[in-house]
Amino acid sequence: MLYLFGAIALFVIFDSVRGYLKTEDKRKYLVRLFLELTVVIGLLFLFGPLFVLSPLKIGYSTLKEGNITLYYPGGSIDMARDVMEQLKQAAEMNRQFYKANYPMPVVLAQSEFDMLRFGSYPYGGGTGSELSLNIRAGQMTTGKIAHEMSHRNLAMLTGKSMPAPNWFNEGLASYIGKMDEYKKPNELQVDLREGRYVRDILEMRGILGTPKWILKIRQGKGRVLYGQTYLMVKYLFDKYGQEKVYDFVVSLKTNDFEKAFWQSFGMSEEEFFQEFTSYIQNYRGEPS
Numbered sequence: 712m713l714y715l716f717g718a719i720a721l722f723v724i725f726d727s728v729r730g731y732l733k734t735e736d737k738r739k740y741l742v743r744l745f746l747e748l749t750v751v752i753g754l755l756f757l758f759g760p761l762f763v764l765s766p767l768k769i770g771y772s773t774l775k776e777g778n779i780t781l782y783y784p785g786g787s788i789d790m791a792r793d794v795m796e797q798l799k800q801a802a803e804m805n806r807q808f809y810k811a812n813y814p815m816p817v818v819l820a821q822s823e824f825d826m827l828r829f830g831s832y833p834y835g836g837g838t839g840s841e842l843s844l845n846i847r848a849g850q851m852t853t854g855k856i857a858h859e860m861s862h863r864n865l866a867m868l869t870g871k872s873m874p875a876p877n878w879f880n881e882g883l884a885s886y887i888g889k890m891d892e893y894k895k896p897n898e899l900q901v902d903l904r905e906g907r908y909v910r911d912i913l914e915m916r917g918i919l920g921t922p923k924w925i926l927k928i929r930q931g932k933g934r935v936l937y938g939q940t941y942l943m944v945k946y947l948f949d950k951y952g953q954e955k956v957y958d959f960v961v962s963l964k965t966n967d968f969e970k971a972f973w974q975s976f977g978m979s980e981e982e983f984f985q986e987f988t989s990y991i992q993n994y995r996g997e998p999s
């Protein structure tokens with residue numbers, strides 16, 4: 712998210728400098744540019760993706776409990792209280808892994824349009840980023856909320872806006888949200904045999920990681936993506952234990968992902984992926 716804003720800001724600066732060099736009346740140009748930028752930035756804070764940071768939230772009220780600050784459309788206090796109960800349970804699920812409750816600003820969206828203007832995928836039930844959690848009222852299970860919280864917690868713990876490749880970030884979020892309804896190993900085995908298994912999962916990372924991820928979902932691969940990454944991360948937890956995975960996540964503060972992965976698990980991501988794939992291939996467990 713912050714990278715996107717950075718890119719847009721760079722473009723605006725570049726375009727403004729070009730306009731300034733071209734124009735005759737430089738003073739008038741600067742005054743107009745200043746006014747325009749003030750209005751645009753003001754709108755981003757008041758009604759757009761920076762809403763959560765705006766000191767003024769028109770039409771919204773605030774409910775605060777512990778580390779959670781919930782911004783909800785004024786008048787819907789009953790709905791806000793219900794959501795707060797879910798948020799507290801989801802925060803507890805996260806605390807068991809992250810061992811801390813980072814400040815958790817949450818914005819309640821009432822429509823697809825709200826989701827879009829707050830900078831989230833409009834058709835989803837919610838998203839989590841380093842800025843905030845944006846959730847659609849009444850459309851989220853507690854597990855899904857815990858999933859979105861994990862995205863923000865991972866960013867907070869590591870101090871990085873993109874702390875991990877998508878497979879780990881999403882898989883960890885689903886593991887914490889106990890979202891195991893997606894796939895059991897024997898179901899993924901069928902996907903592997905029939906060619907739906909996502910073999911290029913490690914390539915979804917960095918700035919293009921999320922667009923690639925969304926593209927796969929648009930191609931109808933959502934279920935296998937979430938199921939597969941959930942099982943990949945569960946494999947790490949089962950094999951190495953929660954403490955080791957936690958130490959690994961902490962080491963992402965100072966190391967890049969590939970190096971930290973090697974140091975914690977003694978193999979490269981590619982080797983891990985091969986090991987995981989052959990585990991799925993040879994899985995003999997009960998169909999559950």
Ligand SMILES: [Zn+2]
Nearest residue numbers: 858862881884
């Ligand atoms: Zn996610």
